[in-house]
Amino acid sequence: xxxxxxxxxxxxxxxxxxxxxxxxxxxxxxxxxxxxxxxxxxxxxxxxxxxxxxxxxxxxxxxxxxxxxxxxxxxxxxxxxxxxxxxxxxxxxxxxxxxxxxxxxxxxxxxxxxxxxxxxxxxxxxxxxxxxxxxxxxxxxxxxxxxxxxxxxxxxxxxxxxxxxxxxxxxxxxxxxxxxxxxxxxxxxxxxxxxxxx
Amino acid sequence: xxxxxxxxxxxxxxxxxxxxxxxxxxxxxxxxxxxxxxxxxxxxxxxxxxxxxxxxxxxxxxxxxxxxxxxxxxxxxxxxxxxxxxxxxxxxxxxxxxxxxxxxxxxxxxxxxxxxxxxxxxxxxxxxxxxxxxxxxxxxxxxxxxxxxxxxxxxxxxxxxxxxxxxxxxxxxxxxxxxxxxxxxxxxxxxxxxxxxxxxxxxxxxxxxxxxxxxxxxxxxxxxxxxxxxxxxxxxxxxxxxxxxx
Amino acid sequence: xxxxxxxxxxxxxxxxxxxxxxxxxxxxxxxxxxxxxxxxxxxxxxxxxxxxxxxxxxxxxxxxxxxxxxxxxxxxxxxxxxxxxxxxxxxxxxxxxxxxxxxxxxxxxxxxxxxxxxxxxxxxxxxxxxxxxxxxxxxxxxxxxxxxxxxxxxxxxxxxxxxxxxxxxxxxxxxxxxxxxxxxxxxxxxxxxxxxxxxxxxxxxxxxxxxxxxxxxxxxxxxxxxxxxxxxxxxxxxxxxxxxxxxxxxxxxxxxxxxxxxxxxxxxxxxxxxxxxxxxxxxxxxxxxxxxxxxxxxxxxxxxxxxxxxxxxxxxxxxxxxxxxxxxxxxxxxxxxxxxxxxxxxxxxxxxxxxxxxxxxxxxxxxxxxxxxxxxxxxxxxxxxxxxxxxxxxxxxxxxxxxxxxxxxxxxxxxxxxxxxxxxxxxxxxxxxxxxxxxxxxxxxxxxxxxxxxxxxxxxxx
Numbered sequence: 001x002x003x004x005x006x007x008x009x010x011x012x013x014x015x016x017x018x019x020x021x022x023x024x025x026x027x028x029x030x031x032x033x034x035x036x037x038x039x040x041x042x043x044x045x046x047x048x049x050x051x052x053x054x055x056x057x058x059x060x061x062x063x064x065x066x067x068x069x070x071x072x073x074x075x076x077x078x079x080x081x082x083x084x085x086x087x088x089x090x091x092x093x094x095x096x097x098x099x100x101x102x103x104x105x106x107x108x109x110x111x112x113x114x115x116x117x118x119x120x121x122x123x124x125x126x127x128x129x130x131x132x133x134x135x136x137x138x139x140x141x142x143x144x145x146x147x148x149x150x151x152x153x154x155x156x157x158x159x160x161x162x163x164x165x166x167x168x169x170x171x172x173x174x175x176x177x178x179x180x181x182x183x184x185x186x187x188x189x190x191x192x193x194x195x196x197x198x
Numbered sequence: 199x200x201x202x203x204x205x206x207x208x209x210x211x212x213x214x215x216x217x218x219x220x221x222x223x224x225x226x227x228x229x230x231x232x233x234x235x236x237x238x239x240x241x242x243x244x245x246x247x248x249x250x251x252x253x254x255x256x257x258x259x260x261x262x263x264x265x266x267x268x269x270x271x272x273x274x275x276x277x278x279x280x281x282x283x284x285x286x287x288x289x290x291x292x293x294x295x296x297x298x299x300x301x302x303x304x305x306x307x308x309x310x311x312x313x314x315x316x317x318x319x320x321x322x323x324x325x326x327x328x329x330x331x332x333x334x335x336x337x338x339x340x341x342x343x344x345x346x347x348x349x350x351x352x353x354x355x356x357x358x359x360x361x362x363x364x365x366x367x368x369x370x371x372x373x374x375x376x377x378x379x380x381x382x383x384x385x386x387x388x389x390x391x392x393x394x395x396x397x398x399x400x401x402x403x404x405x406x407x408x409x410x411x412x413x414x415x416x417x418x419x420x421x422x423x424x425x426x427x428x429x430x431x432x433x434x435x436x437x438x439x440x441x442x443x444x
Numbered sequence: 445x446x447x448x449x450x451x452x453x454x455x456x457x458x459x460x461x462x463x464x465x466x467x468x469x470x471x472x473x474x475x476x477x478x479x480x481x482x483x484x485x486x487x488x489x490x491x492x493x494x495x496x497x498x499x500x501x502x503x504x505x506x507x508x509x510x511x512x513x514x515x516x517x518x519x520x521x522x523x524x525x526x527x528x529x530x531x532x533x534x535x536x537x538x539x540x541x542x543x544x545x546x547x548x549x550x551x552x553x554x555x556x557x558x559x560x561x562x563x564x565x566x567x568x569x570x571x572x573x574x575x576x577x578x579x580x581x582x583x584x585x586x587x588x589x590x591x592x593x594x595x596x597x598x599x600x601x602x603x604x605x606x607x608x609x610x611x612x613x614x615x616x617x618x619x620x621x622x623x624x625x626x627x628x629x630x631x632x633x634x635x636x637x638x639x640x641x642x643x644x645x646x647x648x649x650x651x652x653x654x655x656x657x658x659x660x661x662x663x664x665x666x667x668x669x670x671x672x673x674x675x676x677x678x679x680x681x682x683x684x685x686x687x688x689x690x691x692x693x694x695x696x697x698x699x700x701x702x703x704x705x706x707x708x709x710x711x712x713x714x715x716x717x718x719x720x721x722x723x724x725x726x727x728x729x730x731x732x733x734x735x736x737x738x739x740x741x742x743x744x745x746x747x748x749x750x751x752x753x754x755x756x757x758x759x760x761x762x763x764x765x766x767x768x769x770x771x772x773x774x775x776x777x778x779x780x781x782x783x784x785x786x787x788x789x790x791x792x793x794x795x796x797x798x799x800x801x802x803x804x805x806x807x808x809x810x811x812x813x814x815x816x817x818x819x820x821x822x823x824x825x826x827x828x829x830x831x832x833x834x835x836x837x838x839x840x841x842x843x844x845x846x847x848x849x850x851x852x853x854x855x856x857x858x859x860x861x862x863x864x865x866x867x868x869x870x871x872x873x874x875x876x877x878x879x880x881x882x883x884x885x886x887x888x889x890x891x892x893x894x895x896x897x898x899x900x901x902x903x904x905x906x
Contacts (some may be wrong), residue, residue: 004523004530004534007526008524011680014733015732015735017736021502022503023495023499023501025496025685029489031485032484032485033484095636108706123669129670146691147688147691150690155652155687157654158714160712160717162709163694165704165705165707165708173623174598176620176621178620180624182666183661183666183709205889205890207853214891235890235894238843238844238845238849241843243839244840246816246819248793248823249823250823253843284816331796335798336799344755346483374800379796387449390878391462392757392796395466420880420882421875421879421881422878424879424880425878
C-alpha cells in the first residue's frame, strides 16, 4: 500500500487554509416535466440516439418476438442461464457473444436511456462486448427525467450500474457519426405494455 | 431631467456625425442635453489591455465631470458597459454609485427610461443589425442566441417601427465582429477573419446598410469593407434613429 | 505579436481547413442550442449546477474525506497525489506491483495535464489511449486540440493515411465507417488483453463513494470490466455531495458538450469486480491553491464539457493548438496562467471578450470576467514588456487630461489625413494590413460643438 498519507494531509490542509465563506447547498432540484406520454417520449429519444424500439403487448408476444427475430441470442434475463453463467467468464468467449438479451430496470424518457446494474447481468463486460444488445423494459417503468431516475436508484446501486442510451458511437472522424465504436453496435429496446416480471 | 452627453473618444475624433445625431435625437425628444467639453474617455482601452491601474485617473475624471447630471447617455454600448461594470474598482462613493447607475446607452435609454419606441423613423433600406457584444451581453440590450430565455431586443424594437425598413436575418445573428479593442491590433489575423466573416454574412443576406450600437465595431468592419471595395454602407444606430419626422 | 497570435496566423493560412474547423464547431454549438431549448428549465438548471459546485468547493475537504471513507468501505483503494509527478509515480507503482505491462486508458484530461503517458513510456510501459480521437492523436504524436473532440483538426484523408501506416488498413480508404471499424478491431484485442485500465473521472459522489464516467464509445467500460485492475484519476474538484446532484450534471453535460441528451454510457463504479482491484487517485496539482484565489476559484467548477470552445469565435478560427496548453479555448485561458503565468501570459489576451463562453457554460463560470481579471493581474505581475508599459503609462496620462487628449487626437487626425499613404500603411501599422483607417472628418465632435455653442452655454454649467 502506497504511503500517500503525507500527500493527503498536505492537500486537505491546503484546502482548509483557503478559508472560503460557506455557500449553501441548494435543495434538490424540482424539474418541470415535459408534456406528453412518457413511453412515446422515451421511444422518440431512443431513436434519436440510434437505438431501435419495438413495442409488445404481452409476454407471449415478447417471447414470440425473441424467438423469431433474435434466434440464437444469449438470453440473460433472470433465468437459469444467468444463474449458471460463470461470473468471470473467459474474455475470449465473451468476445464471441453476438446478441445478448438483458432486462432493464427502468427507462428515462428525457434521453431514452435505460438503467441496469449488477443484478441485471452475471458479468459487467457483457453489455459492452456483445455486438447487439437487446433490453426488455416494462412500459410502466419509465420515469420522466434524471431527477426521478436518481430518486428511483436511491443509493441502492450494486457495485456497478450504468445508464445506456443507444448503441456505442463516435464522431471523431471529421464529425461523421459512426455506430459501434467499442461497445455494442446495435441497441434494441423491447417495451412491454404488460408487466414482464413474473 | 438634465442629460449629460458622453461621446466616446473615437466617435469624437473620427465619427462626429454620430455624436451630432445622438444630440439632435435627444433634443428632438424634448430633453435638456449638455455636453461637458472637458470629457475625454471612459478608460476602457487601457483597462482591456490590463492597465486598469493607469486608467483610474481617467475614471475619476469621468465621475467628476458627469456626476452632476440625472442621466448620462452615450452612443456606445461598450463604454457604458465599462462604466457600469468595471468602475467597481473605484471606492464606491455616492458620486461613483450615482454615475454608474445612471449611465445609459442610447437605445436602452430611449426604451427603458423614456419608455418610448416609436421614433417616427423613415428608413426604406435593407438593414443588417450587428449586435455588438458589450451591448448585447453586457447591457442586455437583447437576448443572446445562446441563452434560453424569452426573446427580446431593444434595438430591434426601435428599428422595426421605421417606415420602409427591412431588417434582414443573419446566419449568425450575434457572432463577434473581432474588434475587441486592442485585440484588433495584437491579434490582427483572427480579428480581420472574424470581421470578414461578419461582412460575408451580411452580404449573403442582402444588407444594404449595416448598423450597430458601437461605432468601434463598425469602424473595424468598415475598414475591411473599404479595403475590399465592398458595396455596403455603415451607419451607427443613432444615425438611423435620427432619420425621423420628430 | 504573442504566442497565440503567431500560431493562430499559421492556422488561418490553410483557409479551407480553418473555414471547415469554424463551421463544424459552430454546428456543434447550434446542436447544443437545440438541446438546451428542449429542457424547460435550462437556465435554472445551470444556476443549480453552479451553486452545487460552489458549495462543494466551500467544503471540499469534508467531501473528499467523506468520499474516501465510502470508497474504501466499498472495497476501493484510495491514494492521494499532491503533484503531477506523484500521480505518475502512484500509477507506475500499481503497475509494477502487479507485474502488468498491458495498459489501456480512456479519456482523462487530468492524466494529459500530468504527462502520464510520456512518464510511463520513458519507463518502458506501453499505454494505449482507447478513445478513437485520442488514439488518432496518440498515433500521430500530437497533443489534443479540443477536450471533447481531440482530433477535430484532422481530416479523414490524414486519418486514412495514418491508419494505413500504423494499423495496416486499406490504402486510400477514407470512409469514416471503415476507419472506425478498423480502430474497433485494433483496440478490441487491446481491451481483452489489458491488465490495467486507467480512466478519468467526471464526477465523484461523496455520499456513496461512486466514481462516474461518461463516454459515447464505451471504451472506459470495455477497459474497466476486462482488465483485472482499474485506476480512476480525479482532480480534487470533481467531488460532488449527493447522488441526486448527478441528475443536474448529467442533464447538462452532454447537451452542452455535443448536443446529445446524454452520453451513450454513464457508468457508476463503486467496487472492484470479483478478484479485481479498484484504485482511485485523488490529485491536487495546484487546485487547492486555486481555491484560495477568490477571483479565479470559480474556474474549478468546470465539468470539462468544451461548450466554451465551440461557441468561441476566436477558438473556432485559431484551433486548439494555438493555445499551447493542455486545455485550450476560453476555460484553458483562465486555467493556464495559474499553472504558469509567464508561459501563458498571452492567453487571456487571445479573446475579444465577447462573453458568449460565460453564457454557454453549464456551471456558469464567469469566464470572460476572469479573462479580464487575468489581464490586470498579469500586467501587474510584470507581463507587460517595457514598451507596452511605457505606452500604457503615456496613454493613461493623455486620457486623464482633456487638453492632452484633444491635442493628441488632433495630431493623429492630421497625420492620417495629410501624411502620404506609404508612410501610414507600412509594416508598423498592424491595423492597416487588411483594413483602411477611418476617414478623417473636418472637425472632431468637440470642435464642432465648441464652434456652434457659446462657451459655457451648454457644456454643463448649470
